[in-house]
Amino acid sequence: SRLPIVAIDGPAGAGKSTVTRAFARQMGLVYLDTGAMYRALTWWVLRQGADPADAAAVEPLLLDLDLQLSAGGAGEQLVSINGFDVTEAIRSPEVTAQVSLVAAHGCVRQALTAQQQAMGLKGGLVAEGRDIGTAVFPDAELKVFLTATAAERARRRAQDLERRGFEVPPLAELEAQIAARDHQDSSREVAPLCQAEDAVELVTDGMAIKAVIQALVDLFRERV
Numbered sequence: 001s002r003l004p005i006v007a008i009d010g011p012a013g014a015g016k017s018t019v020t021r022a023f024a025r026q027m028g029l030v031y032l033d034t035g036a037m038y039r040a041l042t043w044w045v046l047r048q049g050a051d052p053a054d055a056a057a058v059e060p061l062l063l064d065l066d067l068q069l070s071a072g073g074a075g076e077q078l079v080s081i082n083g084f085d086v087t088e089a090i091r092s093p094e095v096t097a098q099v100s101l102v103a104a105h106g107c108v109r110q111a112l113t114a115q116q117q118a119m120g121l122k123g124g125l126v127a128e129g130r131d132i133g134t135a136v137f138p139d140a141e142l143k144v145f146l147t148a149t150a151a152e153r154a155r156r157r158a159q160d161l162e163r164r165g166f167e168v169p170p171l172a173e174l175e176a177q178i179a180a181r182d183h184q185d186s187s188r189e190v191a192p193l194c195q196a197e198d199a200v201e202l203v204t205d206g207m208a209i210k211a212v213i214q215a216l217v218d219l220f221r222e223r224v
């Protein structure tokens, strides 16, 4: 037996990280941002000069991979790979543009899914990603599919980039990038982005962050 697990999946830019982090803190659960793991590996692939689309070039980098997540001060998650702190670097537009290519490889999914499952053995965590409810923790006590329209997600991504000090492309361009990443994530063969049958769908257009967090708390109290 283990403590409960909450799975939060959904497309890019739905605000998953912000609300999941706050929800985790409020409920005393460990926060696991699995996208950060795919991003960190992508950062490493690019740094090694390997082709992100080439599984045979990426696979050797999975041997001796030292990918670590740890809790930072404000409840944020610090990420390091092979000794490099990449907490900030993994949010760059370059990593964002390539991550879906790396995440599509079966060998990559196998390695990172195994690490995520090991981290969840005792439960007591909320994991956020694309395939948590379907592949990583199919027995999660609560599964939520968090989404919003592409236009709304593009607006949120723009705010996020601005806050992090990156250049902000026009909204139409951001929306196209988000749609492309969703398409790549949904159409891959291994563990594609899709709503688990037993997931609760939460469409967050027009909802304040606080209201989304409260909706998660209510669902947890009702169902777990």
Ligand code: C5P
Binding pocket: 012, 013, 034, 035, 036, 038, 039, 099, 100, 101, 103, 104, 128, 129, 130, 131, 132, 181, 185
């Ligand atoms: O959530 P975030 O935008 O940081 O995820 C970055 C990318 O990592 C996604 O677009 C997807 O390609 C990949 N990912 C995944 N499975 C997860 C989490 C993220 O394939 N569970």
